[in-house]
Amino acid sequence: MHFIIDKSQLMNGIQHVNKAVSTKTTIPILTGIKFDLTAEGLTLIGSDSDISIQIFIPKIDQEKEYVKIYQEGKIVLPAKYIVEIVKKLPSDEIEFEQTDHLSVIIRSGRTEFRLNGYDAEEFPNLPQIEEEQVFKIQSDLLKSMIRQTLFAVHTLESRPILTGVLWELENHMLKFVATDSHRLATRTSMVETLNDTTFHNIVVPGKSLNELSKILEDEPTTVQIIVTENQIQVKMKHLLFYSRLLDGTYPDTSRIIPDKFKTNLILSKQEFADAIERALLIAKDDKNNIVKFTTQEHLMVELSSNSQEVGHVTEQIQANEIDGDQIKISFNAKYVLEALKAIDSQEIRIEFTGALSPFVIKPVDHDWALHLILPVRTY
């Protein structure tokens, strides 16, 4: 392997694949990034066996020469060192020359590193994906859908299936569901499918979605997604992202979402979020973050929280609309705040069926998101 590469292209590539590299693995070769140089360009791969990321840096792209190729070859280099070395090299061009299949010389300006690596033949192969179920989505939309559901997954390993986000696709409608059994977040969107792609019970690990979200671009570009029985592959230009799926059956959450309500109100999202943040200052003194919510006369809502030791807080908010019965309910303010932050709407609708039943928070502007929260029994 012998080539000269543009520093910023290489930096960008290794920073991306590095997101799949685990520092905690017990398999030494997985702490490395695979460099594979062919006549077409350089392929970089990082993998922690759950997630794999592959980046291709072409020899020439849009008439710019990124890689000068002298001799093909491959090696696995330790991610921790190669990322730092490339970042700090003095010149805009970097030369890599393999001295044997376990080490390379890296030259830039008057700097020369000799770095020990691993045998590329021992690096695990990427999963073989058959194009079973395929759909297309814009990168910024996918990123939003992840942000708007991921926070609600279970973080403890006690119920492994709940640490992932459920993906369902039917009639061109993609739906994400996440729940930790105290609250639930859903987000749906229309997507473009090949033929009539349909799938259910596809559960993508939360950790994978977190990494995927960092890679997805904010500018809308088309992303192609292939779903198989045990893997998902996300295809972007020159980038492939793989994640294994979680085993098991995701619980049927459709039945717990109420469809009749006794109290219904509309609030400014920002005012409600600000008031909850202040109430949390006292509420978080106790682990359940309990805030009391009471509707009052003249479209007013009162929030309050109490801590024996610290003190007390009372907030009043003016609602835009209150219909139905008076309600007096307590909830975990952190769950409500996280739901509010995930909603893209100036106003939100809250629907209650009683002080002991789950309530729903929805955007007023659209129907694509729904948050369900279990109240806490205090009254």
Next chain:
Amino acid sequence: MHFIIDKSQLMNGIQHVNKAVSTKTTIPILTGIKFDLTAEGLTLIGSDSDISIQIFIPKIDQEKEYVKIYQEGKIVLPAKYIVEIVKKLPSDEIEFEQTDHLSVIIRSGRTEFRLNGYDAEEFPNLPQIEEEQVFKIQSDLLKSMIRQTLFAVHTLESRPILTGVLWELENHMLKFVATDSHRLATRTSMVETLNDTTFHNIVVPGKSLNELSKILEDEPTTVQIIVTENQIQVKMKHLLFYSRLLDGTYPDTSRIIPDKFKTNLILSKQEFADAIERALLIAKDDKNNIVKFTTQEHLMVELSSNSQEVGHVTEQIQANEIDGDQIKISFNAKYVLEALKAIDSQEIRIEFTGALSPFVIKPVDHDWALHLILPVRTY
């Protein structure tokens, strides 16, 4: 106590005094901030018994009314809560009303907090300082002097006196010295003294200087400093900073600074620092961060580092001047890098007396700073 105060003035004040509040103290009242309202304005005090900070917010300053005073009084409020509450209150004005000597109501907009506090009578008094030794210095200069020496203090408690910075003042010349016995940093400056202020063996704890440095403004304003046997007081407009001094005798370091050299060279500070940062990538694999430094022909200097496991690095730098004997020396690259970062000069001079003797790094532009570093025996 009953008053209405401008939110940003109060926020600024409590954020400053909060720097002296310890979260680790076993004395509950020291986790609080003392509020003391008199007819002139509000005084805030935070203290962890080593450091104390006092801020005064006047009733009126430069024709602006900051505090509306209804009833004088005092209380100690828990710092952790009051900082967050003030930050998140909705209105630009905040009303405090004491309900009894152990709690206050805080109102702003439609928000009302009741916060439990401590009895202000039990808060420790600030040290009584007599104006023994006084001098004046610009805040930005004092901040630089701290930054340029503080990094070299001993961080382990095994030699307590070395965890502070030595301050000496004689003939209007203020000198800071810090050493951890492997390297030494000094910085001197002319200051304005009242009469002929002179002191020696004043050792200010590194932790205090770290906090003081955060408070000092970057825009030059005059700061008055009073030094006593066991306390130092730093006076700014409306702000008083106190720190206890360290007990004991600081070692005499003047004798270890060599005054004759065998090799003398001038390097670009930035080029040398960049090369060392890269060498450190390999060097830090082993705990001593060892880098080898060798002068070569044609004004070249070679830096190199080796790790059995990771690999090797070689750097070449063009010196601007090399005089005297060839030198081959090894050092802890972290110490050299920290000294370089503390030096305000485009070029630096390095003076060696031999491979096993301490060497000196100095700015080329001026004589106000000197760094001494002990080499490591490897050759």
